[in-house]
Amino acid sequence: xxxxxxxxxxxxxxxxASSVTALDHVNLTIEPGEFVAVMGPSGCGKSTLxxxxxxxxxxxxxxxxxDGHDLSxxxxxxxxxxxxxxxxxxxxxxxxxxxLDAQENAALPLLLDGAPAGRANAAAAQWLExxxxxxxxxxxxxxxxxxxxxxxAIARALVAEPTLILADEPTGNLDSLAADQxxxxxxxxxxxxxxxxxxxxxxxxxxxxxxxxxxxxxxxxIDQTILERRDPANIELVADAMKRLSA
Numbered sequence: 060x061x062x063x064x065x066x067x068x069x070x071x072x073x074x075x076a077s078s079v080t081a082l083d084h085v086n087l088t089i090e091p092g093e094f095v096a097v098m099g100p101s102g103c104g105k106s107t108l109x110x111x112x113x114x115x116x117x118x119x120x121x122x123x124x125x126d127g128h129d130l131s132x133x134x135x136x137x138x139x140x141x142x143x144x145x146x147x148x149x150x151x152x153x154x155x156x157x158x159l160d161a162q163e164n165a166a167l168p169l170l171l172d173g174a175p176a177g178r179a180n181a182a183a184a185q186w187l188e189x190x191x192x193x194x195x196x197x198x199x200x201x202x203x204x205x206x207x208x209x210x211x212a213i214a215r216a217l218v219a220e221p222t223l224i225l226a227d228e229p230t231g232n233l234d235s236l237a238a239d240q241x242x243x244x245x246x247x248x249x250x251x252x253x254x255x256x257x258x259x260x261x262x263x264x265x266x267x268x269x270x271x272x273x274x275x276x277x278x279x280x281i282d283q284t285i286l287e288r289r290d291p292a293n294i295e296l297v298a299d300a301m302k303r304l305s306a
Contacts, residue, residue: 062255063089067121070107081107083278094249094256096266099275105259106227113146113225114138143172147216149226153208155200162196165214186214206237226258230265242268267293
């Protein structure tokens with residue numbers, strides 16, 4: 060069973076003459092454990108696709124099937140539960156709670172889902188240790204670098220053991236070194252821990268970590284590229300593809 064499948068997925072904002080088609084009949088299948096990057100020019104529908112797959116917005120037409128669940132057929136309460144337990148979100152600006160330390164931030168999804176504090180804190184500590192953040196777990200966000208804050212955010216996304224990680228420009232607020240480290244970490248999340256990862260990015264160096272790149276333009280998939288993992292030639296391959304498709 061695919062981890063994610065979209066069928067004729069369409070999103071239209073507005074009505075009549077003022078309407079804008081953000082996604083136009085997108086058909087996409089992502090396999091369990093696959094690391095997929097979505098690229099394309101600004102306004103091509105990248106974030107809209109991620110939001111629809113993550114249940115943050117509803118499609119105008121078509122459907123998303125996530126782990127066998129048709130998102131168009133479930134109500135808001137069931138959607139909220141599915142997001143909490145099956146999807147981990149990572150955003151560009153981290154969205155950490157300033158008054159909580161790293162471990163408390165990472166544990167938050169489990170606590171909000173009613174898990175005992177001991178279990179939530181243990182799971183958070185485990186993921187922070189995997190991400191080489193064990194010695195920083197009692198630090199608040201303002202005591203951490205941008206790269207460290209994003210590691211905490213990824214630990215928070217994984218703490219409930221979701222099957223799917225959705226990352227929207229997760230390196231867009233980082234310097235090149237920290238961005239490379241976060242991209243490699245997301246690669247490990249897929250490769251070592253078996254999670255399905257979908258990342259929206261404009262950076263070829265980040266997309267080069269993926270198994271497959273999906274190129275969007277004007278709300279449609281116009282090309283896909285399969286990559287060999289950790290091949291240095293991927294960066295040039297992705298950059299050339301972006302130039303060709305943007306022409």
